[in-house]
Amino acid sequence: MNSPISPLSPVDLQNWSDHTRVPFSVYTDPDIYRLELERIFYGPFWQPVALVCEIPEIGDYKTFFIGETPLIVTHTGENEFHTMVNACSHRGVELTNEFLGKANDFTCPYHGWVFDNKGECHVTPGEERFRADFKKSDFGLTQLRTTVWSQVVWATFDPATPSMEEFLGDAAPALRNALGGGERPLKLLGYQKIVFNCNWKIYMDNDGYHAGLLHTAFRLLDFQGGQGIQISGGTGGHWGIDYGTKPYEDNGYLNDASVVETRNNELTATVNLIRPLCQSVKHLNSINFRFARPLGPGKTEVHYTYLGFVDDDDDIAEHRIRQSANLLGPSGFVSIEDSAVFERVQKAITAPHNTVNFVKGLAESPDGKRCMQNDEAGSTPWWNDYKQRMGL
Ligand code: FES
Ligand SMILES: [Fe+2]
Known part of the structure; x- marks a missing residue:
């Protein structure tokens, strides 16, 4: 039988050495998934x-x-x-x-x-x-x-999990900012729940950092694109991006541009990935916290939990709901590409000897601790930790 032709040397679980090149089987192998439950989900993570x-x-x-x-x-x-x-x-x-x-x-x-x-x-x-x-x-x-x-x-589950401060480390400030600074009481506005046909790590690898790259709506609406800094920290390679946004200037694309207005001068945006399986995003006036869980090695359930503040008046509360429902979730104008790309990665990673390769941003940030918003380097502290934690 011919061996597969690849310009990169083949990598499988047995000879995995470089944590920035992740063998496809890490995303599909049921035995790996069982070990992840034990060492990660039931291990030292809040x-x-x-x-x-x-x-x-x-x-x-x-x-x-x-x-x-x-x-x-x-x-x-x-x-x-x-x-x-x-x-x-x-x-x-x-x-x-x-x-x-x-x-x-x-x-x-x-x-x-x-x-x-x-x-x-x-x-x-x-x-x-x-x-x-x-x-x-x-x-x-x-x-x-x-x-x-x-x-x-x-x-x-784990008595050895460190304090929250140590667990989140330098990723804490962006997450706190996503949640109104931590003190202003939040209010639940509603949910959208979705099952993505992908491994939970595909969801975490591919969401969060990609908005300006993947989402056509980001370009059509001229949203901020890629200038934020990913700061990685804590135990396990969490990261957060905390950046300012500019008010939307009506470029005529939308019939009703009020849906993307940023009201109350909330001109900050944050994206956070909390390991192993959580994201939180604040963009325009939409605040959401994404609880998630694995449903076996090939599916991931995500609860987009939409938030406002207890002291919001009715107008801003309604605006947050309208904006969130139009932009995010399974049919959101921004999010609509998410499930497609996650599933297309999952479909393709059945091939043997291949790897998912994290390359962008490693030139300036070899340890991935500080890189640009759309860089891949920011995922590598997680993969470094994962590889060791899993004994792979
Ligand atoms: S009371 Fe018997 S299973 Fe709960
Ligand atoms: Fe997305």
Whole structure:
């Protein structure tokens, strides 16, 4: 059989040495995916599970996932939140399948065990016939470490996960700015949810940095294109871009240019990638936080969570919704190319011996810690960390 002809030397998992050339199989191999769940999703990463504004009142809860594990996130007291595995400690039944709700306790639909919203077990019908050493207190729900940073509730399975400050490092300021500086209370405006037909790392490699390159709307509307600086930091290669924007000048392309107005002088924009699987973008008056989870090696579910501020008046709140719905999400004028390009990468990476190659920007920034917005160098601190963490 002829060997494949490639100007670059073939690279497979077995001889992967350069973290800037990622073998295709890293994105497709089911064994790699299982190892990622263990070492990354259930490893030392803080992962966003809710925004405070999604569960603003004591007693509110949200269900979400880290990796493939279903979770319940509860608001249990003044600035106090709990994250628990959404699986009954008796026989493993999912306790609730509501996305958002309010409850002081959860009753398992199978045998009626009852848990409070901190995960303690209080009712176990028929207990008199259970094994002699049975104690309810041994059967609380599995808890995750939980913290709140910049109005986001974060959780981790791993006791070794560092503090949020160390975890985010130099990527923290852009993320804080995306969320109104961290103090101005956010308000939930709504969701768009989409499943991309791609590996979760394809979504993270290809979204965020590419707006001025991929999105025709960015050029048609003369949005800012590529002048921001990607700053990478923390543990795991997060990055953020924080840049100013200019007010849109009506170039006649849109019938109603008011949809892309930047009101209230909010002329900053930020893009953030938080590892392993989260993005947050503020552009014009649209603020969104993108929770995500892997659905096996070939699919990724993303929740575009749209935000405003509690002190917004009705006009700006409506403007944020209209702008977000028109520009972003599955059918947004800006985002419409996203699912196409993610899926086209996924389709093509079944070939053996090939690599995804990160090249642009490495001339000036060999370590990828500081590069231009549309550069590929900014992804390489992540891949360096990933390769070591995965033992590949
Ligand atoms: S599985 Fe939940 S009470 Fe039995
Ligand atoms: Fe995009």
